[in-house]
Amino acid sequence: MIPIAKPYLTKDEAQSAYDTILTGWVTQGPRVEEFEKKFCEYTGAKFAVAVSNCTTALHLTMIVAGIKNDDEVICPSMSYVATANCIKYVRAKPVFAEVNPVTYNIDVIHAEKLITKNTKAILIVHQIGMPADIDAFKLLCEKYNLKLIEDAACAVGSSYKGKKIGSHSELVCFSFHPRKVITTGDGGMITTSNEEYYKRLKFLRQHAMSVNDRVRHQSDKIIFEDHLEVGYNYRMTDIQAAVGIKQLEKLDWIIEERRKIALKYIEKLKNIDCIRLPIEEKGYFTNYQSYSIYLKENCPVNRNDLMQKLMDVGISSRRGVMTSHRETAYKDEYKSVKLPVSEDICDRSIIIPVFIPMVEEDIEYIISSLKKILL
Numbered sequence: 001m002i003p004i005a006k007p008y009l010t011k012d013e014a015q016s017a018y019d020t021i022l023t024g025w026v027t028q029g030p031r032v033e034e035f036e037k038k039f040c041e042y043t044g045a046k047f048a049v050a051v052s053n054c055t056t057a058l059h060l061t062m063i064v065a066g067i068k069n070d071d072e073v074i075c076p077s078m079s080y081v082a083t084a085n086c087i088k089y090v091r092a093k094p095v096f097a098e099v100n101p102v103t104y105n106i107d108v109i110h111a112e113k114l115i116t117k118n119t120k121a122i123l124i125v126h127q128i129g130m131p132a133d134i135d136a137f138k139l140l141c142e143k144y145n146l147k148l149i150e151d152a153a154c155a156v157g158s159s160y161k162g163k164k165i166g167s168h169s170e171l172v173c174f175s176f177h178p179r180k181v182i183t184t185g186d187g188g189m190i191t192t193s194n195e196e197y198y199k200r201l202k203f204l205r206q207h208a209m210s211v212n213d214r215v216r217h218q219s220d221k222i223i224f225e226d227h228l229e230v231g232y233n234y235r236m237t238d239i240q241a242a243v244g245i246k247q248l249e250k251l252d253w254i255i256e257e258r259r260k261i262a263l264k265y266i267e268k269l270k271n272i273d274c275i276r277l278p279i280e281e282k283g284y285f286t287n288y289q290s291y292s293i294y295l296k297e298n299c300p301v302n303r304n305d306l307m308q309k310l311m312d313v314g315i316s317s318r319r320g321v322m323t324s325h326r327e328t329a330y331k332d333e334y335k336s337v338k339l340p341v342s343e344d345i346c347d348r349s350i351i352i353p354v355f356i357p358m359v360e361e362d363i364e365y366i367i368s369s370l371k372k373i374l375l
């Protein structure tokens with residue numbers, strides 16, 4: 001079976017984790033600090049705060065952005081459900097916007113129509129690695145005095161208008177889940193250009209402690225910590241960070257390799273009339289975290305049949321990005337919400353394998369199998 005994805009992990013990462021374990025410091029410590037510093041250098045962000053995953057990253061950004069009871073946050077429904085969940089964690093209300101039918105990214109015109117006096121923020125998602133139009137949302141947020149937050153779970157290494165994702169706005173959240181382009185097992189990162197946010201994010205991720213454990217351990221005087229508010233344990237471990245540092249060194253190469261695979265898909269599939277392929281517009285650079293194919297009306301098979309037929313010949317695929325408002329946790333509350341573009345894309349697209357290294361024969365086999373079914 002050709003898998004849908006596979007993390008690119010080598011002896012480098014294993015050695016780095018091994019060395020860290022032998023230092024005896026395995027929770028958040030010097031390796032996390034080093035990973036954060038290197039992440040800033042890579043993305044061009046001013047500050048970075050490593051956390052346990054992107055869901056906790058998003059939760060903390062909601063808190064520092066001051067989102068609370070009954071506030072409204074506009075976000076796409078078409079996203080992994082963690083995007084909407086983090087708004088719920090602070091007892092605010094996700095308000096679902098449509099996506100653009102070509103880029104799958106949140107539609108700025110529809111988002112503006114959803115703004116009310118209760119709207120406090122817009123949470124944009126860089127859909128499966130393809131950057132959203134950050135500048136358009138910056139302008140919209142300035143116009144209505146809203147916070148802008150970026151869910152860049154899938155977009156590490158992607159860029160927008162020549163600058164890496166993570167360097168454009170005040171709160172950007174990344175994931176290092178194994179399904180992403182680089183991984184730390186589980187893990188997340190928040191980048192920010194705002195020093196107050198930076199300090200508060202670091203404070204909240206470690207139980208809102210008045211002094212952190214490293215300062216206490218290194219002190220030659222007795223120090224008792226206090227807990228200044230109800231905080232969280234959203235720490236990344238030094239073992240994860242040791243893996244992340246090695247992954248980050250390879251990120252540009254990994255993306256180059258992924259783009260070569262995507263290019264082959266484009267070359268060989270672009271003339272099939274019954275499907276639509278992703279488009280990378282000028283100024284946008286995707287890491288191809290996933291490669292999705294949309295099945296047009298004239299497609300001889302529906303999505304589920306295509307997925308089954310691919311599985312029958314040993315090729316894994318996944319449904320396209322979900323719509324959160326139709327998931328069981330949301331569907332009663334959002335039963336009156338209709339998002340025809342998002343629903344259509346969700347129901348008609350599939351994701352096909354992209355991972356490193358993918359041998360030429362596997363790429364050719366996927367292409368020829370798709371052609372056999374679709375032509």
Ligand SMILES: Cc1ncc(COP(=O)(O)O)c(C=O)c1O
Pocket residue numbers: 053054055056079080082083125151153154174175176177187188
């Ligand atoms: C768009 C988006 N947001 C948030 C998340 C949550 O990331 P994590 O699994 O690191 O918590 C994901 C994970 O798939 C995602 O795709």
